[in-house]
Amino acid sequence: MNTDKRTRKDNLFRHEAILLIVLVAEWIFFRAIGRNFGTYDNSCDILRHSCEIGLLALAMTPIILTGGIDLSVGSLLGLCAILFGKLWRDGHLPIPIAALCAIAAGALAGGLNAALITRLRLPPLIVTLGTFSLFRGLAEAITHGLDTFTNFPNSFLFLGQERWLGIPAQAPLFIAIAIFFWLLVHRTTFGRSFRAIGFAPEGARFAGIPAGRRVAMTYVLAGIVSAIAAIIYTARLGQAKADAGNGYELFAITAVVLGGTSIFGGTGSVHGTLLGVAAIAVLQSGIVHALQPSEMAGMLTGALLILALASSVLPKTISSLRARKSALKLAKQNA
């Protein structure tokens, strides 16, 4: 019994180790068969392309750690993008102010999720399914679907398209936020609370942890980060439109779960999530460089996800099956 947690701990560790190996394997594989894969430029692109989804995945990690989920981040990215655009173009606000307003809006939207989930004790899946449609719908309603915000000043586009000290300009921001989340989850009492809530919401409450506030915090953070992602996204594309970030929530969840975070909450890590994001991003770029159709990337991601999950439980299941078989045999003998 004492070994129980140890093995589970190893599992987590092993999971991330396996993921790392998978990542390296992908890299070597595509380096071998792909044309000019893994060059410096290509690596920069991979980093650049994974920033938005990476940000969403980072924000999703604490949420899933507390046993929740947020389907609305992709839609919120879209909403914030067009809010940002509208405030800048029609509101004639300077870029930084517009950005701040967009972030505030993101926080507000996250707050809506948080309020419904913690105050009314509604299941996150449903609440965010609702806001998933709502946010996207608002984005389309505001722009009538067709209004596109563009011609942003180069000083702003720099953030999304240029390099700074040889690395993509958005990378430092991404890294900073990644570090923030790593510290939050692994080095502060907040992260501790998230896990406690994820493992045993009641238990956390009996330990005097303000469960409600902690959970709310994760969703508000997700809102803020979605807004930041929206701004980077706008800078990268040079346009803001109501369809921005379609389907990103699923990529983010995939990355988090692939990174070894349990969908039931409690166990998981931010570096795992980062590995998950990297594994997907490398796969997507590698497939193109290997001149394979990009559908392959999706298929392989799905397969990878199932394998990752199965690998964690398969040994247990097999042993339990064995036990049952032997038991049945015994029963037969007795009967």
Added chain:
Amino acid sequence: MKKLLSSLVLLAAFAVFSGCNKSAESPAPGADSSKSAKKLTIALLPKSKGNAYFISCQKGAQKAATELGDELIFDGPTGTDPAKQNEIVENWITLGVDAIAAACENKEGISTALRKAQAKGIKVITYDADALTDGRTFFVNQATPQGIGYTLMDQAAQLCASNGEFAIITASLTAANQQEWQKYIQEDRDKNYPDMKLVAVKPCDDLKDKAQSETTALLSTYPNLKLVMAICSPGVPGAAEAVKQAGKTGQIKVIGLGLPNENKIYVHGGVTQAVILWNTMDLGYLTVYAADAMAHGNLKPGDTSFKAGSLGTFEIKGDNILLGKPFVFTKDNIDQFDF
């Protein structure tokens, strides 16, 4: 290594098609990385994967590529996220293709990536839907948005004696080219057909079924609707089916932009009066020839004409290589085409 991949693929293929023996033809060419000096790599970017329109473009493109001995890469976004096109282009840049031919989902969005490609010395042309002019050298112009918009509107007017109500089925509210076409449809209407009234614009999310249900709703909402105009290829058969089911065949006209093969039944059934399109295979063919010529330096800005293999010579207006006027498929001619 390739074995491993292909075996994975076969596995998936088996899973998906348990039973039925439709053989799977992979669009992607073999990944042999030997790249001789003459042999060029030309990348063809559709607006989206899994879209019959671009598949037929690809057929023509492949034909041209084999004639020229070039390597053709055909890939595009599988989702609805506009950033995907940029990512693929940027991957192609590092991949080191010689020329990129793009059909742009988002003018502004994609242009940022295309500029980058040009900066890296990659020849960039656009086809089907143009980018910002500084994003590419040439636009293989199968028909200007204006041309399309006007042709559609003229057809519509002609079919309903230039008065009465009509409605539009679009791909999605956010698709850029659709919006542009609508703009010109409106413009033409205002100029020439003031008696025609546009009553509604409905998105069908590029799904035939949704186009069908939306049209059904339109038909019962606007009893004296005279014509439905579907400007995305899944929309046309969808709208036609709805009209047919409403038993309004012939009374309510259906026209739109679509592929002959998807619409033959309805055109013959008299449900759809006209399908407007150009020869998509020629479009792909011409595009690849142009890209190849540019990469070899045989085609430079300022040229006024250009010879594309078996299709002969095409006129170049400014930086537009003109494929010719959009083509109107009707009962009489539709069977001559297979794409």
Added chain:
Amino acid sequence: MKSYFRELSVAGALAILLLVLAIFAPSFYSPQPLLSLSAGAAGSLVVACGMALVIISRQIDISVGSMFAVCSVCAGLLAAMHWPLALVVAASIFIGAIFGAFNGTLVAGLGLPSIVVTLATMVTWREGLRWLRQGEFVNLPEGIQWFGLSQKSGQWALVIGALGILTLLAFMMKHFSIGRFIYAVGSDAEVARLSGIRPKLTTFLIFVLMGALVGLAAIMNIVQSPQVDPQSGTGLELKVIAAVVVGGVAISGGRGNLWGVFAGLLLLACISPALTHLHIEAYWEKAIQGSIILLAVVAEGLRNQKSSNHG
């Protein structure tokens, strides 16, 4: 009565919507289009029934959209190969069941979280299909559309068929022990085990049934036109999950019934045509849908809170 609060409130909302339509857009009730719309919704109703069972058993399946597309295309190809209709139907259901069994094995057998498993399969099947078919339409031979019946009777057949399945499943859930087992498993799997019910087997079978129903729904969809659109079913999962939840099935399992789901589906299915008839711009649709979902759950939430404060 109290236990049916949610179903009734949804039905009420639906009634109000229909009333509004009756007043401001009577054209909505012209029979033929209405029949066409119902026939169009028949497929989603069947899927929604299956999803209701899955959610009642405290699982979820977000791969239905992709399964739907795969089944449609497979069925279409078989029909194009001039298999007899009955065989095509059987095949489609069978294929669906196979996919369902795949999910079921991973969820019940290995005890993997269903939301992640089906997320993975959703992506895999969808991309695989696109990659193999390149989005090419499948043209169906004569005699497939409307099962070879006339259009009107074909549409009636679909509507009645869907309602039949709804009634059948509703009856099973209420009046057959297997149905009650599903509630039991969703309510508390461990207690179910102690009462001699086999939760894993039940879960597995539910996923198989889900797949089979999707296969059937695919058929019900492709017979409505002479071509199969390989993109069909995109977003179906969200549509039906929303319908199920709005219809009062608790995402935490064990509660809810199919009539509520029926009302929920009708409500959501009516929105888009209703907007058209009420001359509301299309770009409001998503926002309105979202609000309806939120309103439904918030109402439930407030109600639960009240009751919990009292007891």
Added chain:
Amino acid sequence: MSGELLQLTSVTKSFGAVRALKGVSFNLIAGEIHALLGENGAGKSTLIKVITGAYQPDSGAIQIDGKDVGRLSPAIARNLGIACIYQQPALFPDLSVAENIALRLEPAAAFSRVNWNSRRTRAQQLLERIGAEISPDAEIRSLSMPEQQLVEIACALGSGARIVIMDEPTASLTQKETHLLFAVVRELRKNGVGIIYISHRLEEIFQLADRVTVLRDGESIGTNRVDEMNESSLIKLMVGREISAIYPPSEKAPGEVVFSLKNFSCPGVRNVSLEIRAGEILGLAGLVGAGRTELARAIFGVVPADSGEMFLDGEKIQIQSTQHAVARGIAYVPEDRRRHGVILEMPIAQNMTMAIHRKIFPGTWLRFGAERQMALDYIRDLSIRAFGPDAPGNALSGGNQQKVALARWLATKPKVLILDEPTQGVDVGAKSEIHKIIRSLAKSGLAVLMISSDLPEVLGMSDRIAVMRAGAITAMLPAKSDAHTVMSAALGQKGPSE
């Protein structure tokens, strides 16, 4: 007496470190009521779960009608005619009473037609037989604990089983219900059913049982005919030692009043007034469902109080949430250790610091060194047996888990410590250790409120004993009162209060 229904021979079962059953033998004869007696954690519940097939024994044989049944599963056990009323009702919260009964009684055949009317009428009849006024259509989640208990009993009744196990069936029943139940049980006996009857209420055993088997620490101490026994001899067997002997004595006189309640009411509790002095252990006795846990939770802010006043150090305080309580220096070691006391998946070090994040991690930054050090200290001071601060809760035995829970709250340096069943499911060794700890805490000036259903414990530990019944305090007894007065006060029979 007729044939032997059930025979267990040297059954053993252990959970990780804990050996719950150390070779227990037990037999049940048709038409007898066989009482199973023992302190909390003596292994009664485990034994039952083995009989009902919920647990698989590690070794030992189970025979029914002299036939060896090998491995039991819940289904098999049910088919063999074994029915059980668990202490914690095992019911489906979302389903109706009628259906819960039906699912327990009807064969688990997948495609049989459900007859709602017969289900309803059967439920009606069964509930009437035990005199419960519960609608068959009521959802279980809407029922109170005692009501759910009654449903359990109805299930067992209807099952027509030949072996009926009752685990504390009267724990939360009213007088009337209890008497009705007894009638039913006697009737069953008349029909040749074998009943295993578990209860802490000795007098019930004398009223009802034919034979009694006493378990202690997972071992069977012996089986006797009830009429050969009397209360004190039974208690001796149960506890195995003179009660007062093994409990650490209290020396110094209690100091100032630290904590007090005035007409305090909350769901399940009506105007309770009590006061606890520094260095005093106030034992809170009473039957399960008497409202003791409810009271504790209200004090700790888990559930809101309805009315009444709360004073700490003479100052009136309001507790809205658990955070408030912790901040005020009130600590609560909950009853349900595994769900509320410790978070099983988390290392014990993290469990210990859970309630003092603010104190030990100023500025919210984790300080692993400090945490580890603190954990090591408590592991030493409370002699917690674990392979280190990183050991997860579920790797520890019940006793050690309880010590971890204790450590968490000691770390908060509380003024008032509320202990809810501190030694439930804890083996003797750890038990007396915990008692020592509690006592030393009291010595250090804490005001301790100790809820316990373990009579000897209450008698041995408390400086004063408050007895609760039906949500009110029915008696306030001095230390070293005798078991009988406490028990009668708890039962509300011929006690001082009524």
